[in-house]
Amino acid sequence: MCGSLGCSDCLPSPQKNYGDFAKELATPEIDVNQPDSKGRLPLLEAVKTKDIRFVDGLLQYRALASSVDPATGTNPLLEAFKLGLTEVGQRGKEDFLCTCLLLRG
Secondary structure, three states, X not given: OOOOOOOHHHOOOOXXXXXXXXXXXXXXXXXXXXXXXXOOOHHHHHHHHOOHHHHHHHHHXXXXXXXXXXXXXXXXXXXXXXXXXXXXXXXXXXXXXXXXXXXXX
């Protein structure tokens, strides 16, 4: 483990063990919104795995559902709906709406 989700080896993938990923998320220095060296966001990569556990884990550690992937210009929430992952999209939408309400005060 490199101590950052900002490296390609630490991004969620279908080959990655969720237990190892969860341990990485619990590391205090992890920034779940930091893109890797290729500009890919962990949340978008998690959506692409189609595994709700990766997405949910990142959202619990404050990944921003409203973020835009620097590499592709894609929003993870929109990508989830585009892939037909309504459970993932709904979870991200709820977090996004909660964040908006908190910001409004």
